[in-house]
Amino acid sequence: MRETTDVSLAVRTDAVDATAGWPESCVGQLGALCRAFGMDSLRPQLDALAMAAAADGTVDVVVVGRFKAGKGSFLNHVIGLDLLPVAALPVTAVVTRLRGGPGNRAVVRRQNGDEQEIPLGTLARYVTEQQNPRNVERVATVEVELAGLRSLPGIRLVDTPGLGSVFTHNSQTSMEWLPRVGAALLAVSTDQPLSEHDAELLRELAKYTPEISILLTKADLVFDQELAEVADFVRGQAGAILGRPPRVFPYSTRPAYAALRGQVDEFLRQHVSCQHEEKAREIVRHKLATLIGGCREYLRVARSAGSVEQDIRTVLQGQLEEERHDLTSVRNEIRLLRNDLKVRLQQDALEEFVGHHAGLVSWLAGDLREQMGGWKGNLWETTPAYERWAQQVLLDRLGPLSREQGDRLSAQHLAAAQASLGRVVRGFQDRVASNIEQVLHLRFTGAAFAAAVKEPKRPDIDLARVFDTPVQLLWFLIPMSVFRPLVHRHFLRLLPWEAERNLRRLAAQWSQASGDSIDDLARQAQAFIEDELNTIDGLVGKTEDQRPAIEQALALLDRLDQEAGAPPDLLPLTPYRHHSQEGPG
DSSP states (O other), X not given: OOOOOOGGGTTOOTTSOTTOOTTHXXXXXXXXXXXXXXXXXXXXXXXXXXXXXXXXXXXEEEEEESTTSSHHHHHHHHHTSSOSOSSOSSBOSOEEEEEEOXXXXXXXXXXXXXXXXXXXXXXXXXXXXXXXXXXXTOEEEEXXXXXXXXXXXXXXXXXXXXXXXXXXXXXXXXXXXXXGEEEEEEEEETTSOSOHHHHHHHHHHHTTOSOEXXXXXXXXXXXXXXXXXXXXXXXXXXXXXXXXXXXXXXOOOSGGGHHHHHHHHHIIIIIIITTHHHHHHHHHHHHHHHHHHHHHHHHHHHHHHHHSOHHHHHHHHHHHHHHHHTHHHHHHHHHHHHHHHHHHHHHHHHHHHHTTHHHHHHHHHHHHHHHHTTOOSOHHHHHHHHHHHHHHHHHHHHHHHIIIIIHHHHHHHHHHHHHHHHHHHHHHHHHHHHHHHHHHOOOOOOOOOOOOBOOOOOOOOOOOOSSSSOGGGGGGGSOHHHHHHHHHHHHHHHHHHHHHHHHHHHHHHHHHHHHHHHHHHHHHHHHHHHHHHHHHHHHHTOOGGGHHHHHHHHHHHHHHHHHHTSOGGGSOOOOOXXXXXXXXX
């Protein structure tokens, strides 16, 4: 059980900078409160508020969505240039920020702080997986200034590819930038409207901004009546998630749909750009209200537990202790789920990769026949020529196959594992919430479980020996003028085995690598459950003499809530500055 913390620190504000204004002072006070009461699960929301409080009034407009949802095409239309890569699979964890400026320029900011101005035409070299695999260039962000965006002052368009990925190197980038969202446009294609992934992303976005709209891309794929029906469906489904129906903008890059594009342009100009300072304040207030609500929920549990008779509190503590004893069952449930997920992954990986066997062998055989016509010399020279050819063509063919199919397969199964383990965690939280409601007559939700998915390491490609024995040593005994057709047929007969061997090896290695990531997700789920149980147990176990500090902390939250609802002119933010005035970072 967690040791009781001295909550007298919870409401001390003398440690907060006396010169700090709103909302900086809120960050300090809420940070002290979270530390004092051990509410560590609220740290991400606290960091989000701190980032928003330090902003300069610029609104970051982030376009998010699944692969091939049309994000790149939309942004290229807004900026008036074919600048951002379209349908790059997959993109790296590199943020591209675009804003108006006196001219067109791009600056690469590396993770070590170095900056390098680059030609606009070389942008793909830094932000796509094909030209910057696994971000070997160590790019942190790419900052782009465009004269064509001067008509949208006060906003910055942010292309954050990681929001559409489950992998850590992308998810980390997402979580670093998601708190700065001012307005979010979720790109949803008409042919795949509002998947479960989109729904999860909407829930996550709602934590950080009240300004969420839907960009219904590829509107040209359906007739007008169908488009209206899809828009209504998406608006209704998203509204059920957000608690209010969002704006839905049907969109297409085709010339006949210029009127639809104009609606989005008008929204960005009138609703966001012209009101960017007020929008920035709204975002800060939204993040503050979300964090205050989370703090209040935990503190009310502590207050109620301290207000009831000891025997009633003992009942709740007993129920929590039963949950602690049942952690073994939870661990077993997670273990069984993890093993089942890994078995399904192995089966799907084998089926996926071996399914390419016939096509791969057919292509290899055609290319080999063409290449062998130019091979001269004895067996000593011909065998290495085959091995060099096989090494190169298998790398050329299996490399992209491994990246595309392996990345897709891993993303699919890891997203499923993330969702499945999330349901286990939610089940635990629901049981705890039920116990709290039965004993304290208080509704409780708990912190959100956000597991980070460790990206699997991509396997390499290797080849076995062409011959089981070093037959090249016998070259002087084999007259190639007679046996060359037999040697060539031997090379051709090797192809099905060589292709299947490498395809099976890729399937096994992707299964192992992705399985390791599933193991890591399972560990995170188990650790979260234990930490949440410790947090609630610590709050419930606080003695009655700490009730005044809890009441004082709740009063602090009420006061901060009132400040968050103050008129905009009483909550000044730093005036808008042009990008050229900003320092690095």
